[in-house]
Amino acid sequence: MSKQISMPVIRRLPRYHRFLTELESQGVERISSNQLATIMRSTASQIRQDLNCFGGFGQQGYGYPVTALKEEIGKILGINQGFKAILLGAGNLGRAVATHMNFQQQGFELSAIFDKSDDVVGTMLRGITIMSDDEIENYVNNNHIDAAFLCLPRNSVKPLIDKLYALGIKNFWNFSHYDIKNDYKDVVVENVHLGDSLMTLCYRINEQKD
Amino acid sequence: MSKQISMPVIRRLPRYHRFLTELESQGVERISSNQLATIMRSTASQIRQDLNCFGGFGQQGYGYPVTALKEEIGKILGINQGFKAILLGAGNLGRAVATHMNFQQQGFELSAIFDKSDDVVGTMLRGITIMSDDEIENYVNNNHIDAAFLCLPRNSVKPLIDKLYALGIKNFWNFSHYDIKNDYKDVVVENVHLGDSLMTLCYRINEQKD
DNA sequence: TAGATTGTTAATCGATTAACAATC
DNA sequence: TAGATTGTTAATCGATTAACAATC
Numbered sequence: 001m002s003k004q005i006s007m008p009v010i011r012r013l014p015r016y017h018r019f020l021t022e023l024e025s026q027g028v029e030r031i032s033s034n035q036l037a038t039i040m041r042s043t044a045s046q047i048r049q050d051l052n053c054f055g056g057f058g059q060q061g062y063g064y065p066v067t068a069l070k071e072e073i074g075k076i077l078g079i080n081q082g083f084k085a086i087l088l089g090a091g092n093l094g095r096a097v098a099t100h101m102n103f104q105q106q107g108f109e110l111s112a113i114f115d116k117s118d119d120v121v122g123t124m125l126r127g128i129t130i131m132s133d134d135e136i137e138n139y140v141n142n143n144h145i146d147a148a149f150l151c152l153p154r155n156s157v158k159p160l161i162d163k164l165y166a167l168g169i170k171n172f173w174n175f176s177h178y179d180i181k182n183d184y185k186d187v188v189v190e191n192v193h194l195g196d197s198l199m200t201l202c203y204r205i206n207e208q209k210d
Numbered sequence: 211m212s213k214q215i216s217m218p219v220i221r222r223l224p225r226y227h228r229f230l231t232e233l234e235s236q237g238v239e240r241i242s243s244n245q246l247a248t249i250m251r252s253t254a255s256q257i258r259q260d261l262n263c264f265g266g267f268g269q270q271g272y273g274y275p276v277t278a279l280k281e282e283i284g285k286i287l288g289i290n291q292g293f294k295a296i297l298l299g300a301g302n303l304g305r306a307v308a309t310h311m312n313f314q315q316q317g318f319e320l321s322a323i324f325d326k327s328d329d330v331v332g333t334m335l336r337g338i339t340i341m342s343d344d345e346i347e348n349y350v351n352n353n354h355i356d357a358a359f360l361c362l363p364r365n366s367v368k369p370l371i372d373k374l375y376a377l378g379i380k381n382f383w384n385f386s387h388y389d390i391k392n393d394y395k396d397v398v399v400e401n402v403h404l405g406d407s408l409m410t411l412c413y414r415i416n417e418q419k420d
Numbered sequence: 421t422a423g424a425t426t427g428t429t430a431a432t433c434g435a436t437t438a439a440c441a442a443t444c
Numbered sequence: 445t446a447g448a449t450t451g452t453t454a455a456t457c458g459a460t461t462a463a464c465a466a467t468c
Contacts, residue, residue: 242424243426244425254425258425261427269426271425
């Protein structure tokens, strides 16, 4: 098995992919680590180090081919597999996530949406009919599901996590503050803490004023 | 002036605040760095180091007083000032941000919402009447505004940023992929890249399968 | 006092940056 | 070939962890 890649490197990969996609759309065919570093406000050294964790994608004296490199990073991220995901919670946040994201570009396919409220069950969202939470078990048993997106209030998460875990779902994109890792260890959780991000902005505004 | 605090430490502060708030609500009055480390899946050493960047909030042989420590971290973050913010873009994402977030807990107060579309201008969101983008200049000139929340598609950002910057707004919570820092250096930008987060989840799912 | 736990210094670890030989 | 730029090793920097004296 290949050596473990460090988290800082992994978290930079999507950013590389974004900038390369942009460059490609501008018709740029090749780019040096130096040029890319300028655009991304990074360093040439870091870019070369990062990429060489996965292989030698460049050519000495020439640079990196934009499209090929973008494709390679896409493969490394594994975004070509269309992981099947279900969305839990069709409140404001869930609706925004469902309508705002382009899941395909990030390697996912939205398979179903569930909510506990009768007010929204049966209505459509992104071309998908929202189902009741009661139907989760049946649905997951009859459809291969890779991940769950959790757009629920904190207090609703625990019982649903238990159910999903029992059904074999172990990958979560979690917008709540509920700490899934404390319940289950063999789980992949990517947390989005919007409140933390906003608090950080608050700190940095204060810091700036000094 | 106090010494510069490193980004890793700053980004952990909101998390400390969250866990302390939770502990407080459970009636816990004091906690040791060891206990807190267990709950947060961190280390006692790191917690003590982090807190001592700002002062000695604990008591030897006793631990940290939960409420007082929470208050201190709140002060450090500066969340008691109610920074005035405007929200740009009342699409799916903007609506979710407006309705889902509790801005006060993160140090902000939502002052106004703007959108370019006549379809939504004049309608209410979170008790605020959405205004037209044309009214931004007038509004910002007549109200003290500290920050702007950008819930816009990438291509709409640049012209609005120019306008806001000219009006003196230099703090941004940015959900788009537009890179504000490349245009203006003396600006505080906190980016939320949901797509990057989801791509990272994708990578980690693949990694897990090995 | 004795036990516990902080505040703080020292040691380790890992990530970033710099340098340069390899090579296109 | 000469110039450019990578791949990769070495050096530096910073963050985390460990250790322990201070002290409640």
